[in-house]
Amino acid sequence: MSERLGDYGSVRHWAIQSLFESLEDYSEGTVIVDAGARIVWINARYADRFGFADPNAVIGRPVEEVIPNSQMREVVTTGRPMLLDIMQTRQGTLVVTRLPLKDDQGRLVGAIGFALFDEIQTMSPLLAKFARLNEELAATRESLAQARRAKYTFDSFIGSSEAALALKRQAERAAQMDSSLLLLGETGTGKEVLAHAIHAASRRAHKPLVTINMAAIPETLLEAEFFGVAAGAYTGADRKGRVGKFQLADGGTLFLDEIGDLPPALQAKLLRVLQDKEFEALGSNKVLQSDVRIIAATSVKLAEKVERGEFRADLFYRLNVLAIELPPLRERLSDLAELCEALLDELAGSSAAGRYRLSHAALARLADYDWPGNVRELRNILERAIMLADTTLLDADDVAPLLGPARPPRGEPVVASSHQAAMAQFETQLLREALAACDGHVPSAAARLGIGRATLYKKLAALGIAPR
Numbered sequence: 001m002s003e004r005l006g007d008y009g010s011v012r013h014w015a016i017q018s019l020f021e022s023l024e025d026y027s028e029g030t031v032i033v034d035a036g037a038r039i040v041w042i043n044a045r046y047a048d049r050f051g052f053a054d055p056n057a058v059i060g061r062p063v064e065e066v067i068p069n070s071q072m073r074e075v076v077t078t079g080r081p082m083l084l085d086i087m088q089t090r091q092g093t094l095v096v097t098r099l100p101l102k103d104d105q106g107r108l109v110g111a112i113g114f115a116l117f118d119e120i121q122t123m124s125p126l127l128a129k130f131a132r133l134n135e136e137l138a139a140t141r142e143s144l145a146q147a148r149r150a151k152y153t154f155d156s157f158i159g160s161s162e163a164a165l166a167l168k169r170q171a172e173r174a175a176q177m178d179s180s181l182l183l184l185g186e187t188g189t190g191k192e193v194l195a196h197a198i199h200a201a202s203r204r205a206h207k208p209l210v211t212i213n214m215a216a217i218p219e220t221l222l223e224a225e226f227f228g229v230a231a232g233a234y235t236g237a238d239r240k241g242r243v244g245k246f247q248l249a250d251g252g253t254l255f256l257d258e259i260g261d262l263p264p265a266l267q268a269k270l271l272r273v274l275q276d277k278e279f280e281a282l283g284s285n286k287v288l289q290s291d292v293r294i295i296a297a298t299s300v301k302l303a304e305k306v307e308r309g310e311f312r313a314d315l316f317y318r319l320n321v322l323a324i325e326l327p328p329l330r331e332r333l334s335d336l337a338e339l340c341e342a343l344l345d346e347l348a349g350s351s352a353a354g355r356y357r358l359s360h361a362a363l364a365r366l367a368d369y370d371w372p373g374n375v376r377e378l379r380n381i382l383e384r385a386i387m388l389a390d391t392t393l394l395d396a397d398d399v400a401p402l403l404g405p406a407r408p409p410r411g412e413p414v415v416a417s418s419h420q421a422a423m424a425q426f427e428t429q430l431l432r433e434a435l436a437a438c439d440g441h442v443p444s445a446a447a448r449l450g451i452g453r454a455t456l457y458k459k460l461a462a463l464g465i466a467p468r
C-alpha cells in the first residue's frame with residue numbers, strides 16, 4: 001500500500017475522488033453546471049431543498065431558475081473559485097464553496113458548488129471571536145485617537161498680562177493659517193500647551209495632533225519614529241513594521257518638540273519631506289504622502305545654533321515661516337497670582353482638603369524669584385508646598401525653602417584622592433541637587449545650572465546619574 005502511495009498519479013486520483021465523495025456525503029448539497037451555467041447534475045438532497053422532488057427534472061435548466069441566488073454563473077464566467085461565501089436562500093442561510101471545473105487540457109467546462117452547511121451557528125464561535133476582536137480594535141483606535149486629540153485650548157493658557165494677551169492673539173491668528181510655525185521660549189513657558197491650543201483652534205482640530213520629542217528619543221530611533229518601518233525590514237520588535245508619526249498625523253498637526261536637538265542627518269531628511277511632502281518608511285521604497293502642519297518648538301536659541309553651524313539654515317527658515325516667542329515667567333509676573341490660583345486648583349483636584357490659597361507674603365516671595373524653569377517650576381513648587389503644608393493657606397514660610405539655589409550638601413565631606421575625582425564628586429552633588437530641585441526634569445535642571453540640556457544629558461550619563 002505504501003508503495004502505491006508513492007505513486008503520485010494514483011494518490012491524486014484518490015484524493016480527488018475522496019474529496020468529492022466526502023463533500024458530497026457531508027455537505028447539504030452539490031450541484032454541477034456547464035460552461036453556460038446550466039445544471040448538469042444536482043444531488044437529490046439539494047434539489048429537494050429547492051422544492052424539486054426529482055433531481056432529473058432540473059437538468060439543463062439555468063442554475064438561477066433552481067437556486068435563485070446562485071453565483072455559479074460568475075464562476076464559469078471568470079474562471080475564479082469562490083472558496084467561501086454565504087448565500088441567502090428562502091430556505092435559510094448556506095455557507096457555500098464554488099470551484100471551476102476544467103478538462104484535461106485545462107479548459108473551463110463548468111463549475112461545481114457545495115453547500116457546506118446550513119447552520120450558520122456552526123460558525124458562531126468564529127464569528128463571535130471576530131466580532132469581539134473588531135470591537136477591541138475599534139476601542140483601541142478610539143482611545144488612541146483620543147490620546148491624539150488636543151489636551152489644551154486657549155482657555156488652558158493662563159494669563160491676562162499684556163504679554164500673555166498679545167501672545168494669545170498671535171497664536172489665535174497662527175491657528176487660522178497652515179504654514180509651519182516655530183514656538184520659541186525657555187523651558188516650561190507653555191510651548192506645548194500653546195501648540196495644543198493652536199491645533200484645537202485650527203481647521204485640523206478633528207484630525208490627530210502627534211508629538212515627537214527630539215530630546216527624549218535616542219538618535220538611532222528617531223528616523224523610524226518619523227517615517228515608520230516597513231514590515232520585514234528588521235528583526236525583533238519592528239518585525240511587523242511600524243507606522244511613522246508623519247503618517248499618523250496625516251491631515252492633522254505634527255508637533256516637533258525640542259527641534260534644536262534634531263541630529264544633522266535627520267535635519268536633511270526632514271527638510272526634504274517638508275519640501276516634497278513625500279517620504280519612505282525605513283526598509284521600503286514605496287513613496288508615502290502626508291498632509292501635516294508642522295509646529296516646532298525650541299527652548300534653545302535656534303538662530304544661534306544656525307550661526308554656529310549646528311542647525312541647518314534652510315530648515316530653520318522653513319520652520320520659521322511664522323514664529324511666536326513665549327515670554328519667560330519673570331517677564332509676566334503680573335500673571336503669577338492667576339497662575340497660582342489655577343495651578344493650585346488643578347493640583348488639589350477633587351482632594352478632600354479643598355481649595356489651597358497663597359498668602360500675600362507667599363505671593364510676594366514667589367514674585368522675588370527669577371523662575372528659570374518658568375511655569376513648570378512654579379507648578380512643581382506649588383505641588384511640593386501642598387504636600388508639606390499643614391493648612392490650605394500657604395504662607396511665605398511654606399514656599400521660601402523650596403525656592404532658590406539648593407542648600408549645600410549635608411553629610412559626607414569631599415574626600416577624594418585626586419583633583420579629577422574631587423571634581424567628579426563635586427559635579428555629581430551639584431547635578432543631583434539641580435535635578436532634585438526640578439523634580440528630575442532635565443531641561444529645567446539644565447536651565448537652572450546655566451548649561452545646555454544636551455551637555456547635561458552627557459554629564460549625567462558620564463557620571464552614571466539617572467534623572468529620576
Ligand SMILES: Nc1ncnc2c1ncn2[C@@H]1O[C@H](COP(=O)(O)OP(=O)(O)OP(=O)(O)O)[C@@H](O)[C@H]1O
Pocket residue numbers: 156157158159185186187188189190191192193194257297298299375376379443444
Ligand atoms: N500659560 C500657562 N497656563 C497654564 N499652565 C501652563 C502655562 N504654561 C505652562 N503651563 C504648565 O507648565 C508645564 C510645562 O508646560 P509646557 O510643557 O507647555 O512647557 P514647554 O515650554 O513646552 O517646556 P519644554 O521646553 O521644557 O518642553 C505644564 O504642566 C503646563 O500645564
